[in-house]
Amino acid sequence: MEKENFRFCRKCLTRDMISKDQYFKTLQELIENIPEEIKTPSDLYEKRLRICTECERLTDGMCAACGCYVELRAAKEGNGCPYHLW
Secondary structure (H helix, E strand, O other): OOOOOOOOOOOHHHHHHHHHHHHHHHHHHHHHOOOHHHHHHHHHHHHHHHHHOOOOOOOOOEEEEOOOOOHHHHHHHOOOOOOOOO
């Protein structure tokens, strides 16, 4: 049996490894699977997202100030906005 040559790419971005649809599905699954003890209550989560959608630093779902995906950052209770908006 011929051994396949696999190379682990350390410079690839996640989006380059999977399709865009799969990438965002994976992000949503990650948010949904945050343990309840560290997950932001849904009403507070939605409030945080409303603040982010009004912010000039929101670009393509990411915060230009810190580079995070705002939906993921907002989903964890202990996280905060780098500009202290929430």
